Amino acid sequence: MNLFYAPNLSPCSQTYTFDKDESRHIVKSLRKKIGDILYLTNGLGDWFEAKITTADPKHTQINIIKVTKKDRRPYRIHIAIAPTKSNERFEWFLEKAVEIGIDEITPMITRHSERKKIKLERYDKILISAMKQSLQAYKPKLNDLTKFDRIVEQNYENTQKFMAYCQADVSLSEQINPKQNILILIGPEGGFSDEEIQKAKAKDFKTVSISSNRLRTETAGLVSLMTAHLQMQALQQDQQQVD
Numbered sequence: 001m002n003l004f005y006a007p008n009l010s011p012c013s014q015t016y017t018f019d020k021d022e023s024r025h026i027v028k029s030l031r032k033k034i035g036d037i038l039y040l041t042n043g044l045g046d047w048f049e050a051k052i053t054t055a056d057p058k059h060t061q062i063n064i065i066k067v068t069k070k071d072r073r074p075y076r077i078h079i080a081i082a083p084t085k086s087n088e089r090f091e092w093f094l095e096k097a098v099e100i101g102i103d104e105i106t107p108m109i110t111r112h113s114e115r116k117k118i119k120l121e122r123y124d125k126i127l128i129s130a131m132k133q134s135l136q137a138y139k140p141k142l143n144d145l146t147k148f149d150r151i152v153e154q155n156y157e158n159t160q161k162f163m164a165y166c167q168a169d170v171s172l173s174e175q176i177n178p179k180q181n182i183l184i185l186i187g188p189e190g191g192f193s194d195e196e197i198q199k200a201k202a203k204d205f206k207t208v209s210i211s212s213n214r215l216r217t218e219t220a221g222l223v224s225l226m227t228a229h230l231q232m233q234a235l236q237q238d239q240q241q242v243d
Contacts, residue, residue: 001039002030003132005139009042011067016040016050023060026052038062043131043139045070070137074236076181077228078104078159080151081221082188085114091126093218098130098140100225106143108151112190118145148196151185152203159183163192163200164220165207172208172227178235182228186221 006016018026026032033055040048040062047068054061079102084090090107097105105127107118124142131139160177163185176182185192185200192200197207210224 001135003135004038004040005043005128005132006040006048007042007139009040009046009048009064011046011069013048014064015053016062016064018060018062020058024057026060027055027057032060041131041137041139043128043137045072045137047137072138073101073103075178075232076103077101077225078106078156078181078183079186079221079225080106080108080146080183081186082110082113082217083107083115083118083145084189084217087115087119089216089218090115091123093221094123094126095130096222097225098127098136099134100222101136101229102140102225103138104141104143106151107145108148108185109145110148110187110196111193112188114188114190116145120144148185149199152200152205156181156183161185161200161203161205162208162224163187163197163205164210164224165192165197166209166214168207168209170206170208172210172224173231175206175208176228176231176235178232178239182232184224184228186217186224189217 036052038050047070049066050062050064053063159181161183
């Protein structure tokens with residue numbers, strides 16, 4: 001199955017015309033023809049089933065025949081992470097985080113940051129590609145590069161706040177509350193500064209360990225994400241059995 005991204009589609013849309021690049025991909029690469037079924041999402045949870053009415057490599061057209069609203073997870077995971085010096089490694093993190101399942105990503109500038117400029121448009125394309133590849137109906141929110149202080153000073157409703165810290169006494173999995181969303185801060189290769197750690201603690205962030213090994217930034221981000229998912233799912237299953 002191929003999934004196409006059409007951000008302008010709404011549940012009441014009846015037709016849609018692909019741009020030149022997508023039309024060529026559909027007709028020339030996928031060899032689709034009139035009457036074939038395609039699947040699309042607007043990234044907002046709406047899943048569209050459509051039939052090709054015009055198979056043209058410049059402007060392929062479709063009619064929407066069915067719209068389904070996909071359920072969203074009962075919790076959200078937001079990771080604020082310092083982009084790595086190697087752009088390739090950070091792009092790999094973005095791709096895999098979307099495949100695993102993430103709701104929001106904030107590239108973060110810290111005192112020891114190795115990269116202080118990013119290509120947001122390129123990163124967004126990576127998110128879209130990973131969303132399509134993993135057949136997800138929700139596109140994660142990608143924020144612009146944001147300073148550490150601004151991130152920790154924001155108000156986050158119904159959210160448990162964590163800072164990955166190799167010297168923490170408790171693990172991330174031990175601290176997760178299944179009834180709240182999750183925000184995790186992941187620092188650069190040089191780690192967070194002592195001042196940043198104190199600022200985060202003052203804003204009720206809990207320092208947590210995510211591994212007994214020293215991890216690269218992008219690995220730490222994925223381990224944190226997977227740990228949060230597994231623990232949230234396990235705790236929610238336990239709660240359902242009790243209820």
